[in-house]
Amino acid sequence: MNKILVTGGTGFIGSHTVVELHNAGYEVVIVDNFANSNPKILDQIESIIGIKPEFVELDLCDEAKVAEFAAKHTDIAGVIHFAAYKAVGESVQQPLKYYRNNFYSLINVINAFNSNLNLVFSSSCTVYGQPDVLPVTEAAPVKKAESPYGNTKQIAEEILQETCAVSPDLKVISLRYFNPVGAHETALIGELPIGVPQNLIPFITQSAIGKRGPITVYGNDYDTKDGSAVRDYIHVVDLAKAHVAAIQRLEQQKAESNYEVFNLGTGRGTTVLEVIGAFEQATGEQLNYTIGARREGDVEKVWGDVTKSATALGWTAELGINEMMSSAWNWEKYLKDNPF
Template sequence: MKKILVTGGLGFIGSHTVVELQNAGYEVVIIDDLSNSKIDVLEKITEITGVQPDFHQIDLRIKEDVHRFFNSVAIDGIIHFAAFKAVGESMQKPLDYYENNIGSLVYLLQEMKNRALDHFIFSSSCTVYGQADSLPINENAPIKKASSTYGNTKQIGEEIIAESCNAYGMNAIALRYFNPIGAHESIKIGELPLGVPQNLIPFITQTAAGIRKELSVFGNDYPTPDGTAIRDYIHVVDLAKAHLSALTRLLHKKNNSNFEFFNVGTGTGSSVLDVIKAFETASGSSLNYVIKPRREGDITAAYADTTLANKELNWKTEKSLEEGLSAAWKWQQKQS
């Protein structure tokens, strides 16, 4: 039984990935500092899988604590989620984002190097492409100057990993994913942002639930069919399974180079207004929304060409936008 470290394992994507790993027979160790998650999620993971993961509350920015952890726990691979992730906030707090997202990555890779550890999966993002020249976006698209500090931390993170793999013989995969939505079918775990949501779907569900007075649609003057920004919304369970496929590829030495990267999305772009209409249909609720100015750091459109991931990872999405929105709404109702 391989032991896998999942950093940020009580967060939205991390917790769903832990469930998939445990269901596949892996032993999971979680590191989370609980800055954007709740300890209750550990109990919910245990209820879903019947196995309680080993949990360590550690701030990965503290190098000594990271070192102490690796002295005490032997692992066979790392899936690294722990990061600050809000595009808008990153523009207001750039130094916090660089310290957290880059510093923690470096400390993890240093421990891997010093202990000759292998198998690293990085939670990357489609933001590394900036506003792509053509759609859908494939992995050959140029990496442009990031439009947000968050996106830049992902670009820099990939560069650090690639150089480390070349220098120290490690093997890594970066999954550049698009916009995760939904919740586990048990409705025991889902997206639970602390404070005001930074992502569209939890803001939609909180507005429908009456927690938020209105939904802000940032910009209706984009060069898109309805004027609102277009994104690729992938069900979080499909996304979690992509991490399992990537881990299998590394452990079985099926990778073609020591650093690979794959787009993980549905291949379908949906505008903000498309998503609002789909949610209203899926939930039977009407949404009160207002048009606001564009938000700094946002791009016009991004959706994935997933051909490479489908072929090389033997993975593809199975769940629809409507399924993701329905699950997100059920999750929100359970929180109310």
């Protein structure tokens, strides 16, 4: 039973990945500093899988502490690196905070394990900007980032690719996510935004339960089927399973090179108004929404070509928009009765 380190393992995607790693037979070590997560998630994970994974509270920007951690955990067979700040708006206001945290943490992890490492990196479809061709493939050009957060993902990929070029023992898969949503079927873990949600689905669920006012649909004059923006939404459980598939690909030495990139999405685009309709259909709740002006920096439409993930990783998304909406709603209702 190989031991996998999950950095940021109490976060939204990290916590679901810890569960799926356990289900696949791995032993998991979680590192987090709770900068944008909650310690109670450790208890929630234990309730789902029956054991509490080993946990170390650690700031990965502390180079000495990371090196000390690695020296004590020489049996770690791979790392899934989620730990990063992720609020786009905040990154615009505090760019140095994002560059320091997101780069130092990654570099310290690589250095601590002496580049002899299987690493799965949490990247983003934001690296594509507004693609020239849809669906967007991994071969599409990386465009200038719209925010410091997005830029950290682009530069982190460059750091990894360039380090792999001179470190053959470092083996990396970068996973470019589209829009992760939903929650675990138990409703014990899910997305837990701090403050006002910046993403559509948690704002929808918080609006439906009475924590927020009406939803604003930013723009209804895009060149899409109903005028609202299009995204590729993917259930977080499907996304978590893709990380297991990526670690297994590295372990089984099936990678074509020591640096690979994969899109993770459903391969289908869904408009904002379609999401609102799907939520209402899946939950029976009526949403109050208004149409607003386009939001600066928003991409009109993007969805991914996931052929490469299907053929090379042996992974495809299985859960649809109804499961995404119903599970997110069940999580929101759980939080109402069990506030963190």
